[in-house]
Amino acid sequence: MVRMRITALAGGVGGARFLRGLVHHLQRTEQHGHRAEGPDGGESPGPSGRAGGLAGGLGPAGPVELTVIGNTGDDITLHGLRVCPDLDTLAYTLGGGVHEEQGWGRAEETFAASEELARLGSGPDWFRLGDRDLATHIARTRWLSQGGTLSQVTARVGQRWGLPERGVRLLPVTDDPIETHVVLEDAAGGERAVHFQQWWVQDRARTPALRFTVAGLDRAAAAPGVLDALRQADVVLLPPSNPVVSIGIILGVPGVRDALRGTRAPVVGVSPIIGGAPVRGHADACLAPLGVEVSAAGVAGLYEDFLDGWLVDTADAPPAGGGYRSGLVVRTRELRMRDALGAEALAGAALQLALELR
Numbered sequence: 001m002v003r004m005r006i007t008a009l010a011g012g013v014g015g016a017r018f019l020r021g022l023v024h025h026l027q028r029t030e031q032h033g034h035r036a037e038g039p040d041g042g043e044s045p046g047p048s049g050r051a052g053g054l055a056g057g058l059g060p061a062g063p064v065e066l067t068v069i070g071n072t073g074d075d076i077t078l079h080g081l082r083v084c085p086d087l088d089t090l091a092y093t094l095g096g097g098v099h100e101e102q103g104w105g106r107a108e109e110t111f112a113a114s115e116e117l118a119r120l121g122s123g124p125d126w127f128r129l130g131d132r133d134l135a136t137h138i139a140r141t142r143w144l145s146q147g148g149t150l151s152q153v154t155a156r157v158g159q160r161w162g163l164p165e166r167g168v169r170l171l172p173v174t175d176d177p178i179e180t181h182v183v184l185e186d187a188a189g190g191e192r193a194v195h196f197q198q199w200w201v202q203d204r205a206r207t208p209a210l211r212f213t214v215a216g217l218d219r220a221a222a223a224p225g226v227l228d229a230l231r232q233a234d235v236v237l238l239p240p241s242n243p244v245v246s247i248g249i250i251l252g253v254p255g256v257r258d259a260l261r262g263t264r265a266p267v268v269g270v271s272p273i274i275g276g277a278p279v280r281g282h283a284d285a286c287l288a289p290l291g292v293e294v295s296a297a298g299v300a301g302l303y304e305d306f307l308d309g310w311l312v313d314t315a316d317a318p319p320a321g322g323g324y325r326s327g328l329v330v331r332t333r334e335l336r337m338r339d340a341l342g343a344e345a346l347a348g349a350a351l352q353l354a355l356e357l358r
Contacts, residue, residue: 003063003064004064004065004234004235005064005065005067005229005232005233005234005235006022006064006065006066006067006233006234006235006236006237006351007066007067007068007069007229007230007233007235007236007237007265008022008066008067008068008069008236008237008238008239009069009071009173009236009237009238009239009241009247009250009251010068010069010070010071010086010090010239010241010246010247011070011071011074011086011239011241011242011245011246011247012071012074012085012086012089012090012103012104012241012246013089013093013103013104013280013281014239014240014241014242014272014279014280014281014337015086015090015239015240015241015246016089016090016092016093016094016098016103017093017103017337017343018239018240018270018337018343018346018347018350019066019068019090019093019094019168019239019347020093020094020340020343021337021340021342021343021344021345021346021347021348022066022237022344022347022348022350022351023066023094023166023167023168024340024343024344024347025344025345025347025348025351026064026066026167028344030064063167064167065167065169066167066168066169067168067169067171067225067229067233068090068094068168068169068170068171069171069172069173069226069229069230069250069256070084070086070087070090070154070170070171070172070173071086071087071173071241071245071246071247071249071250072084072086072087072150072172072173072174072178072249073178073179073180073196073214073217073245073246073249073250074086074180074196074197074245074246075177075178075179076127076179076195076197078124078127078129078137079117079122079129080141081129081134081137081138081140081141082137082140082141082144083129083137084140084150084154084172085104085197086246087154087157087170087172088104088133088136088157089103089104090170091154091157091158091160091161091163091170092104092105092106092161094161094163094166094168094170095158095160095161095162095163095166096161096162097161103280105130105133106130106132106133108132109130109131109132109133110130110131110132111128111129111130111131112131113129113131113134114128114129114130114131124198124202126198126201126202127197127198127201127202136157139153139156139157140153140157143156149175149223150172150174150175150223151171151172151175151223151224151225154170154171154172155170157170158170169225169229171223171225171226171229172223173222173223173226173249173250173253173256174220174221174222174223174226174253175221175223175224176216176219176220176221177216178214178215178216178217178220178249178253179195179196179214179215179216180195180196180212180213180214180215180245180249181193181194181195181196181212181213181214181215182194182195182196182199182209182211182212183209183210183211183212183213184199184207184208184209184210185207185208185210191210193213196212196245200282204282205282205285205286208285208288208289209285209286209288209289210289211289212244212245212286212289214249214252217249217252217253218254220253220254221253221254221255222253222254222255222256222259226253226255226256226259227255227256227259230256230259230260230263230265231259231262231263233263233265234265234358235265235266235268235351235354235355235358236260236263236265236266236267236268236354237267237268237269237270237350237351237354238267238268238269238270238303238307239270239350240270240271240272240279240335241272242272242278242281242283242286243272243283243286243287243299243302243303244283244286244287244290244302245286247303248302257305257306260306261305261306263306265354265358266308266309266353266354266357266358267303267306267307267308267309268307268308268309268310268311268350268351268353268354268357269300269303269307269309269310269311269350270310270311270335270346270350271296271299271300271310271311271312271313271316271335272299273294273295273296273298273299273316274296274313274315274316274335274336275313275315275316276294276295277294278294279335279336287299295316296310296312296313296316297316297318297323297324300324300328300330301325304325304328307328308328308329308354308357309328309329309330309331309353309354309357310324310328310329310330310331311330311331311332311333311335311346311349311350311353312330312331312332312335313332313333313334313335313336314332314333314334316332317332318330318332329353329357331349331353333346333349334346
């Protein structure tokens with residue numbers, strides 16, 4: 001019997017590290033008799049300062065089922081291969097194969113194929129694919145060409161990384177191809193569009209974005225299992241992922257936002273902004289075209305129609321009676337995931353808040 005169903009919406013590095021921390025937290029809780037215990041073995045207080053954590057809200061014993069809905073708006077075709085950066089970062093991180101310093105790509109990677117492609121003059125040269133990483137993309141492209149869906153392919157990649165054994169089900173938000181593009185001003189004062197990855201990786205988001213467009217989004221359908229995972233969840237979590245081009249793309253797939261509005265589960269998010277700046281990446285450059293303030297409160301406003309709880313950094317403690325909509329429960333704590341134990345503690349705090357809101 002399943003003890004609890006957790007569903008999370010996630011982008012790449014930040015979301016993957018948070019979710020790995022969540023898996024470790026759940027494993028530790030299981031090992032210590034359903035108590036929320038800190039990484040040092042002592043009972044870990046929840047956001048309200050109480051100890052005990054999970055004991056009061058889980059019901060009959062059984063496994064925790066974690067469904068991760070991954071962003072596919074970053075997907076791109078390179079060298080004829082279909083690349084899904086966020087799905088791969090989630091699989092590699094949760095499966096123990098990620099390059100820890102980068103937070104993406106494979107550990108102990110080599111780049112012989114990319115170097116030879118460069119010698120052949122076969123670009124692009126701004127997005128290098130490692131040799132181990134290439135194997136994933138080759139297999140994905142082959143399986144897709146044979147008629148497999150992205151959900152089926154992602155399940156096979158997840159099996160390679162042992163996700164089912166960890167109690168994790170990784171789903172793409174949609175099986176339909178979608179791609180995010182960035183509209184920029186050209187030298188003549190007109191407009192040009194580039195793939196999001198080119199703007200993010202090559203340009204490093206230095207050129208101000210006028211707006212974002214997502215090809216195929218209006219025709220996309222949620223992948224099998226996505227809407228049910230949201231509707232049937234006991235807890236829904238939003239890890240600290242980019243609110244515009246990660247979480248925002250997931251929310252843009254028809255049916256997803258409605259499912260979040262209608263779920264009975266508490267929806268708890270973690271701010272990706274600390275002290276007016278993104279924890280990592282270029283979330284500030286993504287918020288600017290929307291006219292959204294680069295702050296924890298600004299990001300919460302993007303989710304206000306379904307968000308129940310919001311974790312913000314101590315640097316962003318809200319003023320008394322201001323900054324957030326009425327009814328939203330806002331808690332403050334250290335948000336930086338400086339190491340694996342920090343990620344585990346943060347994930348545990350988010351889960352604890354969700355269980356309190358149940």
